[in-house]
Amino acid sequence: MRFEQKLQEKPEGLEQISKQFEEYSDLKDISFKDFILESWNFNKLKKMSTSEIIEKLKSMNVDFEIERFKEQAQNYISAIQLAEDHYYTQNFQAQGKDEDFIWLAIIELWKRIIPEKYNMEMIDDLIQDGYDDIENQNYKDGMEKWEKAWNIIVSIVPSHIKSVTDADKFIPVLTQCIFNWCQDFEMELANAALEDASFHQKRIKYCQDFRRFFPYSDKSIIKNMLKAEAESRAELGILKQ
Structure with missing residues (x-):
């Protein structure tokens, strides 16, 4: 469509x-x-x-x-x-x-x-519109849409689901699977931070939230999230407590 x-x-x-x-x-x-x-x-x-x-x-x-x-x-x-x-x-x-x-x-x-009741189609729209923004080098709007998409995902996915793979099974109809998109989100936050350092803080928070919501995700993703958080902390001169 x-x-x-x-x-x-x-x-x-x-x-x-x-x-x-x-x-x-x-x-x-x-x-x-x-x-x-x-x-x-x-x-x-x-x-x-x-x-x-x-x-x-x-x-x-x-x-x-x-x-x-x-x-x-x-x-x-x-x-x-x-x-x-x-x-x-x-x-x-x-x-x-x-x-x-x-x-x-x-x-x-x-x-x-009922705009206050989130659904899968809202997530898909935000993710795909975000990709369009990024393609046009509009990181601010793209990351804003993706942050909304992420917040909807974690509000819809039941708390007993602890891996992004299982989250994909719960929300199976997205144009881009959460497994791939969640990694794109981290990488594009890093790209956005090249122009605006405030995105480093958003990247740190996202990586922390990801590990908190989906701690049993693929080990390679968890490792990359830890690495990404460390990179942004270093850029901001923040020592991990």
């Missing part, structure tokens, strides 16, 4: 890929460009009001009520799973790409109606 959304935001890229698709595809009756432009994505839903989203669901014969939705969400940490269990099981009427509207709508409505 992010791929389609980025293509919609970059017409020149869409035009190029569309030509390549038409050149090599035997399905000449399908316009890749039109398919992408007509597809639903998060940006399109963000431009809709809450009432417009709900009315669109109702027009598809999807029964949605805000209070019932709030109750349903209390038992979930994934908006997509909630959509699968309670909305795709209805006798909805959707043609073609409209079927995607349902799960996109549930994700967007969750953000608006």
